[in-house]
Amino acid sequence: xxxxxxxxxxxxxxxxxxxxxxxxxxxxxxxxxxxxxxxxxxxxxxxxxxxxxxxxxxxxxxxxxxxxxxxxxxxxxxxxxxxxxxxxxxxxxxxx
Numbered sequence: 778x779x780x781x782x783x784x785x786x787x788x789x790x791x792x793x794x795x796x797x798x799x800x801x802x803x804x805x806x807x808x809x810x811x812x813x814x815x816x817x818x819x820x821x822x823x824x825x826x827x828x829x830x831x832x833x834x835x836x837x838x839x840x841x842x843x844x845x846x847x848x849x850x851x852x853x854x855x856x857x858x859x860x861x862x863x864x865x866x867x868x869x870x871x872x873x
Contacts, residue, residue, distance in 0.1 A: 788794045
């Protein structure tokens, strides 16, 4: 009676109204607790997935950055090597 509620049957006495109220409240509680737990578990799983994705993106970015730094040396490093008299690239000749 509390969950269907077509309106064709409703409590008339005070005791019937109390039973209907108690039934409605219990129905809400029974539905609210499991739903909140399911939502909490979903939110936790989603947060872990987001953190894992961010970690993977950071690893890929760091790997790409390391590759680019090894592949294309910076101008500062080239100048430092030229000042020290060493060259990282044998094709580059220093002019004194």
